[in-house]
Amino acid sequence: SAVISQKPSRDICQRGTSLTIQCQVDSQVTMMFWYRQQPGQSLTLIATANQGSEATYESGFVIDKFPISRPNLTFSTLTVSNMSPEDSSIYLCSVGGLALIAGNEQFFGPGTRLTVL
Amino acid sequence: AQRVTQPEKLLSVFKGAPVELKCNYSYSGSPELFWYVQYSRQRLQLLLRHISRESIKGFTADLNKGETSFHLKKPFAQEEDSAMYYCAPPTGNQFYFGTGTSLTVIP
Numbered sequence: 001s002a003v004i005s006q007k008p009s010r011d012i013c014q015r016g017t018s019l020t021i022q023c024q025v026d027s028q029v030t031m032m033f034w035y036r037q038q039p040g041q042s043l044t045l046i047a048t049a050n051q052g053s054e055a056t057y058e059s060g061f062v063i064d065k066f067p068i069s070r071p072n073l074t075f076s077t078l079t080v081s082n083m084s085p086e087d088s089s090i091y092l093c094s095v096g097g098l099a100l101i102a103g104n105e106q107f108f109g110p111g112t113r114l115t116v117l
Numbered sequence: 118a119q120r121v122t123q124p125e126k127l128l129s130v131f132k133g134a135p136v137e138l139k140c141n142y143s144y145s146g147s148p149e150l151f152w153y154v155q156y157s158r159q160r161l162q163l164l165l166r167h168i169s170r171e172s173i174k175g176f177t178a179d180l181n182k183g184e185t186s187f188h189l190k191k192p193f194a195q196e197e198d199s200a201m202y203y204c205a206p207p208t209g210n211q212f213y214f215g216t217g218t219s220l221t222v223i224p
Contacts (some may be wrong), residue, residue: 042203042214042215042216042217043161043203043214043217045213045214092161094161105151105163105166106153106163106205107162107163108160108161108162109160110160111160
């Protein structure tokens, strides 16, 4: 398995500002993903963070709004830019494709609870 | 894209009653499917994977290729089973969770 941490765990931000969320894994992983989970809703994949190249974004999400970095195999950041109250959500980091894990499951971070006023 | 469907958003059962959370998949080939669970105030975690044919916390899930289903079952629900359950295909370039089913076990 993998131990995943996220910072911050929660934040309250003002409209128009930006927040960068960090995701750290204790082992090298092939795939890192960023999800959004709005209250009472399922997970929505924002993007796949690719090491050494631009992230791959899902429909409805764009790089200008959610820039992602993946400088190495254990770390990624997601920035929520020019925030509005509609961005209030839980943002989850997950990893998959662990070298030592035969299965194809994902492991999740604890999430970052964002509230935009 | 490999997609799964969970038709029930909410499900309530009484303690001790059987529970079945439905999941259907819509792609061909040999699917590899998973059930994830999210308990209140805890992170999302893997519950079980079909390939290992295991039973975790009394839950089992059988892949039915004829019905393209992977329903999660437990013969006797417990209060601690109350959680959000997600059916999901394996990690890949296109990875989409089911919409999730919120299970409430009534004491």
